Amino acid sequence: MNDIRIIPIAGVGEVTAADDLALLITTAAGDGTFHDGDVIVVTQKVVSKAEGRLVPANDRDSAIASESVRVLRRSQGGMVISQTRHGFVCANAGVDGSNIDGDNIALLPVDPDASARRIRARIKHLTGVDVAVVISDTFGRAWRLGQTDVAIGVAGIEPFLDYRGQHDAQGREMTATRIAVADELAAAAELVMGKIDKICAAIVRGANVRFGRGAATELVRPPHEDFFR
């Protein structure tokens, strides 16, 4: 195994609707920074801004309702845990007002996997470099406090490293292990982003990923395997 480097991309600046996000990120990173095989992790918030997915903060409740296809729980504090139309289970259907100018809140991208594919293709066009792209968001967990970043969009890699059917160092077949590597890449990138530093993108270099045509929707647990519906 190689070392991995996680490199924050500073200086993207404020992003608004119809901005060319891939160009902003590529310019901020600087010429020659990206290498073939790099994974570029981009936060959901800037993708939503570039795609114009902002609504007035006053419309918060109706936005959460319209972004949710299924409500799992409502807390006393007004927080909803619901499933989005993409299949993700998270607080308030991903609707969130942090790090947004003015009186707006952001919705998740309509199709974050498509957003990731577009950013990846645009970076290839601008730089000639074949990178993978992960769009990250900050989700809570059912039984653990605090949040971690996970992948809501993926392009250029498979979201899993699947060990099922392989043999461990003792020759024992592994029957269940399938690492959600896209989520681990998102979590690793969060470590250089912070929440108050305006870092909206990072490079993860040297990770053992499988290049391919994966999508973050593959990470959604299907109903028949969901024990906690």
Place this chain on the structure above:
Amino acid sequence: MNDIRIIPIAGVGEVTAADDLALLITTAAGDGTFHDGDVIVVTQKVVSKAEGRLVPANDRDSAIASESVRVLRRSQGGMVISQTRHGFVCANAGVDGSNIDGDNIALLPVDPDASARRIRARIKHLTGVDVAVVISDTFGRAWRLGQTDVAIGVAGIEPFLDYRGQHDAQGREMTATRIAVADELAAAAELVMGKIDKICAAIVRGANVRFGRGAATELVRPPHEDFFR
């Protein structure tokens, strides 16, 4: 924000009961490798081996039962999702047979936070260097497929980066954000470990962590905040 490096520690070799795990890891890393402020992530499996937490594979069902304080779900395939006495919710109470010689299976350490504190103190004694230690394990998630590594033991850092009450780049107060940074460190380290490469420890260098007296049990969601009991 700085770059982060994740450095696998190769060559620890097979670990058996009563081995000095901190010495094995320090020797494998090599003189002068650790720096003050490094986070050393160590997999649960080698900690359990060094602590003699192995039982015969034939005792699997009774081991899972005795390691569980509460069963949340049982799947048709014989998998149990239960809560351990530490409070962690995971498959089979963390009882697992992968990467173990012979016909044994491993239980979680009795007190993984204490294990982390011992390893940290021993590394300080051996090297003079102040590192933090995270003990990682591979857990599934309620609504996402695949597994990611999380922290089950912590020493030398706070498990959270707590942004509650701080202000984002737009001056808006963040009311909910508390990043489970110990879990993200575990996930990041998993990226250099793999499951068939016998890498049982890694260095995470340059991460923005708060040094302190934290414990992984702080990551357990208490019953009154658990919507999915």
